[in-house]
Amino acid sequence: MANLLELKNVSKVYSRGLINTKATIALQDISLTLRENEPTILTVAGESGSGKTTLAMLLLGFTTPTTGQIIYRGKNITTLHGKQRMAFRREVQAVFQDPFAVFNPFYTVDHLLTVPIRRFKLAKSRADARNRMDEALTAVGLRPEDVLGRFPHQLSGGQRQRINVARALLLKPRLLIADEPVSMVDASLRANILETLRNLQRDHGVSIIYITHDLTTAYHISKSIIVLYRGAVMEAGDIDTVIKSPRHPYTQLLVDSIPWPNLEKRWGVQPIKARDSGASTEGCRFRSRCPMAMEICKTPPPLFRIDAHHTASCYLYAEQPQVAPDHLSELLPA
């Protein structure tokens, strides 16, 4: 089966300074495959500085990987030109975090929808364009007459974020990169947007990469998860297994810190070690904060296979068989 998207050993290093160059490894040796005919929702989770937004920027082709390749439908995205590049731009869409920052306040919201229609010549006539807009807005649960012709400041955050999803939908994408789409939206509106995203995957066959630090919403919409910490994969697998029985100490800390709206399920008692910004990048990246750190953790841990759909990069599971990094996606259920 053809692959929609393939990341081959992708790393991204940001360096700064002219003489004493300091390198920050934002993403280290990530391999990942999304198949063409199996639309899925994959969560990439991690705290700030874990490399999740770098991953989004790479996938959208806004930055280029330092090493490794990103292959979209058989073509390396850094070498796309002309028609192919236009097709890539149309088929891979993004929804960003801040629904307030993406709108130009001087235009009505129609602008955000008409520009892509014109740019990609999606409509034959004005009426056709209007129909497509109405269709996309209805699909995300908005009434076209409520939002068309309005200025961004006249709409709520939830409405704006849904217009962003509608814009993505209009272009009939194959892949949607959603970078924290609900973190700035009121809790009561989150459900609507998440449901919209899930319907997009279920009814329109769009694969979604859902980037977030919020494991609660991730749990509800996605099938599989990759947990990143400072650019490296800590744990990955089926979302139910990872959230309900996390194996890596970092994932355990994350899951422990979710404020569940449940009085019987209190926050964990495990004390939190502060993140040491100057910690070395040698070995396991979580070592300086890990309550279980051992001597062996000074060498980088490989991925260990815990079961068919669960893997963790931690020496606590060293007796398990290893997983080569480029076989990671075989463990993710579609």
Place this chain on the structure above:
Amino acid sequence: MMSEVLSDRPTTSRTSALSARPSGPEPVLRVQNLEVTYYTDAGRAKALDDVSFTLSAGEKLGMVGESGSGKSTLALAMMRMIKPPGRIEAGRVIVGDTDLTGLDDDAMRKARLSKIAYIPQGAMNSLNPVMRIGAQMVDAVKSHMNGESRSSIGDRCAHALKSVDLDASVFRMYAHELSGGMKQRVCIAIGILLNPQVIIADEPTSALDVVTQRQVMETIDRVQKEINAAVILIGHDMGLMAQFVDKVAVMYAGRLVEVSTVREMFTDPKHPYARALISSLPNLDNKGVFQGIPGLAPSLLRLPTGCAFHPRCTHAMDICGTTRPEVRMLASGRVVTCHLFNEEA
């Protein structure tokens, strides 16, 4: 001038009923019939409408509601930091035995931080980027305590930093050298410098990830116990409320629609809006079920007649469209503003 106007205002029986709530010791904070209006070109927006509640020392109250429901206005009104076109129209805020609404500007400036402290929403933007953290802390103490010796100010700051789990070296640092969570903890340290009786935390963790969020909330919890202050946590994350507070107050369109203990709120919410909020929560058992609250929050400029929630309410009755529900205290001591409970009150 304001105090004269306010003291003439008759206290309604409702207020006394609310403050007589059997909540143990003498309340340290009493908010009575607070009302704030913003005068805009498009008309008057009543951002706070007849808000009353009390809080005892050591108690933690969660204030939840959608954006635009008046949560932050409430915090600012209690600090008397409402700026024009907003105005506090009526009501009182009493901390201990001081009526803040009656103080003159200078006395109010002294009361902030020493009686009532405010931890702002975006810690990243509330610290001065060109002043060392220490200088900002010393500033705060100096403006409240004339003639305090340098060493005792230093001790006070060091103690505050220590209680929020920050290294003493932070005193000499600039804001940009700190992470988001550390900045937020600096703001908490500044907030507790003068051992206030009431701490208002306005979405203190909204920009932080879960681990840092837990760290910050645990810090607030610890310092609150240390100085036995009352805490008001403003936010819209019900999960955080479940983990942190004792009582939850739900706001809708500028009014308090329900005040209950956290257990009552999560097991048996009364007001339909509170019920919808609780059932929209994601949990481990209801994977894939998305239940939002239909409709949108009303504009404060054009509030629906009667109960402001009635267009979105699944239990709406005829009376809801015509008559505004009164704030009522149920036999159980819970406060609900809804016609459904007219008989129970």
